[in-house]
Amino acid sequence: MLKNLWGSKTFSVAGIFFMFISFIPSLTAQVTKKNNMSEHVNNADSAKGITIHQEIYFEVSPKALYEALLSSSEFSDCTKKSFDNFTAASATIDPKEGGIFSVFDGHIIGRILELVPNQRIVEAWRVVDWAPGIYSIAKFEFKSQGVGTELIFDHIGFPDGLKEHLSVGWQQHYWDALTKYFKR
Numbered sequence: 001m002l003k004n005l006w007g008s009k010t011f012s013v014a015g016i017f018f019m020f021i022s023f024i025p026s027l028t029a030q031v032t033k034k035n036n037m038s039e040h041v042n043n044a045d046s047a048k049g050i051t052i053h054q055e056i057y058f059e060v061s062p063k064a065l066y067e068a069l070l071s072s073s074e075f076s077d078c079t080k081k082s083f084d085n086f087t088a089a090s091a092t093i094d095p096k097e098g099g100i101f102s103v104f105d106g107h108i109i110g111r112i113l114e115l116v117p118n119q120r121i122v123e124a125w126r127v128v129d130w131a132p133g134i135y136s137i138a139k140f141e142f143k144s145q146g147v148g149t150e151l152i153f154d155h156i157g158f159p160d161g162l163k164e165h166l167s168v169g170w171q172q173h174y175w176d177a178l179t180k181y182f183k184r
Contacts, residue, residue: 052155052167056175060182062118062142062149068178069121069140070095070112075103078181083173104173110135118142125155134159151175 058065068074075091086105093101099112107128114122125138136158143150158166 050156050158050160050163052153052158052163052170054151054153054167054170054175056151056153057145057148058151058178058182059148062144064182065149065151065178066118066121066142068181070115074181078177079104079173081184082177082180110138113137130159 068078070093072089072091072093075093076087076089079086079090080088090105091101091103093099093103095112095115097112097115100110101112101123102109108125109128110123110125112121112123114120119142121138121140123138124135126135137154137156139154139156141152143152153170155166155170
């Protein structure tokens with residue numbers, strides 16, 4: 001179904017999102033602390049390993065975090081600041097609904113399904129070496145909290161057996177890198 005999304009000019013964001021949500025059992029969270037950020041880990045689906053739920057606090061506004069995730073230059077700067085093996089232009093992001101993106105020098109690609117300025121980003125997201133036609137859904141929710149932002153992140157619909165690898169990847173390549181970037 002998502003494979004057809006790439007060639008389609010119209011699509012139902014809600015339909016795609018709710019299709020994936022219908023496969024998720026009720027969520028149970030466990031709290032762990034990491035690098036001045038808290039992360040809630042969903043263990044309810046451990047056997048199936050089909051969802052990742054993380055909550056991370058950033059000491060920046062929702063607007064700053066939202067813009068960094070949608071800006072080719074800011075995301076590239078963030079990546080370059082944390083990792084030597086990526087180019088200075090490692091991200092190409094068309095920041096509009098239906099826009100395509102490529103980050104980490106083309107290792108991650110996708111399409112932006114929904115944008116609510118400074119509140120939510122929903123993406124069809126995939127690693128380039130996944131089987132053709134396999135896409136997952138990554139949802140970023142931004143909640144103002146004090147002087148900063150709580151990012152509520154859900155990743156669903158990825159291939160079996162990748163939950164731990166992807167969870168670590170989100171932490172290292174996104175959350176840790178963004179925290180370092182914002183300490184500029």
